[in-house]
Amino acid sequence: MTLLQTPLYPACVEQNARMTEFAGWSMPVQFGGIKQEHQAVRDRAGLFDISHMGKFELKGPGVMAALQRLVPSNLERLGLGQAQYTVLLNPEGGIIDDLIVYLTSPPASAPGSDIETVTLIVNAATTDKDKTWLWSHLTGTDIELSDASRDRALISIQGPAAAALLQPHTPHSLDQLGRFAHRDTVLLGQPAWLARTGYTGEDGFEIMTDPDTALALWQTLSAEGVAPCGLGARDTLRLEAAMALYGQDIDDTTSPLEAGLSWLVHLDEKGDFIGRSRLEAQKAQGVSRRLVGLVMEGRHIARHGYPVLHQGDRVGTVTSGTLAPTLNLPIALAYVAAPLAKVGQILEVEVRGEPRAAKVVKRPFYRAK
The missing domain is CATH 3.30.70.1400 (Aminomethyltransferase beta-barrel domains)
Structure with a gap:
């Protein structure tokens, strides 16, 4: 199968990115290293090619x-x-x-x-x-x-210094753009669309523009010292921020009430919508399982699909897990039986056939200052 390439593919290859297949696209999984890229975003800023998104x-x-x-x-x-x-x-x-x-x-x-x-x-x-x-x-x-999925490029700059690093390249004040706000703007003298959104738990911006402008912006910011980052760091960053990954933490079989996304459900504010009756029933009766955050004891890492145990019985499944670079702790997201989803609950995760202690903790694991 021939993989699709984003407009930034040549720049990523030139920067010695390690490429991988993702959703039919050839995407950078890392440049200098996942931990290094992760820390660059937490400390200053990182640059992501997300042009593959719809x-x-x-x-x-x-x-x-x-x-x-x-x-x-x-x-x-x-x-x-x-x-x-x-x-x-x-x-x-x-x-x-x-x-x-x-x-x-x-x-x-x-x-x-x-x-x-x-x-x-x-x-x-x-x-x-x-x-x-x-x-x-x-x-x-x-x-x-x-x-416009294949016609427009999408770049994300994320980190506490994202606004300061992007500001010299646009005439519009980024300080006046609040979280989850967006606007048409100009970047490097060309039209662009800018949103203060992201998937890392840090401040940042997502920029949609034409391929040539996107490539010029990528090269300019890279030359100014903004670290290019791949899908690997994007995954560890989002997991520390306890942001769900579709296909792992949420899918067609999970409801927003089970997934800890009840804040998206506005039953009292709107009329009928697809799935409303099911959510009303879950709200009235309670859900049988919930997505929780886990911190593992020691250095054992819980991976996707690992069983979650309580007193020897399987009570859930890990959906995402990693050794969190910022926290230096093994963390995970998992669905567990609702009665066991309380913060402080002690559980176990079966890691390579051995039960390893884990504790349910409050999410997110990491919150930006």
């Missing part, structure tokens, strides 16, 4: 109303230039994908605003699935769906 634009009358039926979050909260992290749900309340919804035009409630425009950033591995799902629920409407 990029949709929905435009037409009633866009927000149509999306309201597909997610459990109340999108009517959004104003122009604001965004909402949320999930697409199937009828059983399972998560089709997690995504960010960016309102890029005035909402229909604004005077003279009958046409709405929304940008959706979705996971690379679910781009085609999401597109099919959206199309199936937009049939019969005048809403247009444009897929």
